[in-house]
Amino acid sequence: MDVEKKYRSGFVAIVGRPNVGKSTVLNRLVGEKVAIVTEKPETTRDRIQGILTTGEAQVIFVDTPGIHKPKNLLGKRITKVAKDCLLDVDLVIAIIDVTRGITDEDKLIFGLIKDSGKPSILLINKVDLRSKSLALPLIEEAAGLHGFKEIIPVSAVNGDNMDVLLRKTIEYLPEGRKYFPDGQFTDKTERFLAGETVREKALELTHEEVPHSLAVLIEEFAERPKKVTYIRATIYVERHSQKKIIVGHKGQTLKKIGEAARKDLQRLLDRHVYLELWVKVHENWRKDPQALKMLGYA
Ligand SMILES: Nc1nc2c(ncn2[C@@H]2O[C@H](COP(=O)(O)OP(=O)(O)OP(=O)(O)O)[C@@H](O)[C@H]2O)c(=O)[nH]1
Ligand SMILES: [Mg+2]
Structure with a gap:
């Protein structure tokens, strides 16, 4: 007998240091160019929602500015936008860059996630740039630092493991209705x-x-x-x-x-x-x- 699957929906913050690939992940998941991407750090300055609607769930991914030590008022404002975002979501996706390992700034961000009390998934991004085996010690190290629900090596650029990420994301969302109509892919004008x-x-x-x-x-x-x-x-x-x-x-x-x-x-x-x-x-x-x-x- 088929068990009726309930529709799921929710908000998912994407956080991390500048330049780890947050906006690239968002665009890849939503399948549209929602957020701009450049090779320069501190590209994103706003909270940008990218909406993915499927037959089983509606996921509102929230791209955020890279969290860093601010050097001016703009830096302060945008770092606050990212930190505040952790407070009103159902799930957090944290991202690190495999080529950089786990930095002190990454650890500070893990601490913020812990304080938020939200369930979280860690992505080790840019695995296309390194042999996959290099992600293994990072998985172990990250697991010892914070209780991530999942730790997934991915490549946002070539799409590696993004299907796994989406499946896991939906698993952690609560049952709920659609927040946005079909076809809408962002909250931005x-x-x-x-x-x-x-x-x-x-x-x-x-x-x-x-x-x-x-x-x-x-x-x-x-x-x-x-x-x-x-x-x-x-x-x-x-x-x-x-x-x-x-x-x-x-x-x-x-x-x-x-x-x-x-x-x-x-x-x-x-x-x-x-x-x-x-x-x-x-x-x-x-x-x-x-x-x-x-x-x-x-
Ligand atoms: N090789 C490789 N490059 C990636 C990957 N994901 C992102 N990048 C590159 O990393 C750079 C930064 O990507 P963004 O998506 O802008 O990073 P971000 O975390 O949103 O950066 P901020 O908005 O500045 O915080 C760009 O040059 C991307 O093309 C990946 O999986 N592999
Ligand atoms: Mg960005």
Whole structure:
């Protein structure tokens, strides 16, 4: 006789140090580009929900900023966003990077998870970069540090073990109804995704301190006739020298950012996109509460 399986649903925080692959894991699980991904640490600055709806469950994965020792007010704010997130979820997925091992910062994060009292799964990510046997001592070490329900070596980039992760995640969720309608894959607006897309392209083309000093404000997001979306965005930097870098020789860098962002946005929105980019200097905006508010980081 078939036992009727109850529908499950819940919220799952994805936490870890900067750059361990949290956003890549989120995108892979949801099957959509919900969060931007770059090789630079501290890319994600918001709590971003990615929603996966299947016949047996609805899982709301919550991507969070990398938890780190903050160096300014922005750092403080985004680290708090990640820590607070632990408090209102049903399950926590913690991620470490196999190439880095278990660092002191990872251990601090394990402590936060312990304090939250939430069940947790640990992912040892980026196993495509190392022989799988290297994950084994890490599994043992992590098991001795915290009572993870599962410890799974994965590769978010090639999808290794992500099916196991999803199955285990659903097992730990409570019975419940859908929170979001079928077809919705994020809680974020198209306007937010547009700003993040521009920021991703600007991050990719800059180095050292410049990526950290970038913010993007969508000034206008308007539907025009003939399936055209008009987007006007301002890229904020902290110094004039950074503005020069973003604009580039004869405006070439800004042009490249615009072209790459427009291409991604047309795919995302399934419409023609007219993207106008501006660059403004707001000195030390990362330390300025008013500026943080204006840029959506309050
Ligand atoms: N080789 C390999 N690279 C990965 C894997 N997962 C993520 N990466 C890379 O690691 C870098 C960081 O990935 P993100 O997903 O942005 O990391 P994150 O933890 O969200 O980083 P923050 O938002 O800065 O905290 C990117 O260059 C990814 O392509 C993986 O499984 N294998
Ligand atoms: Mg991220």
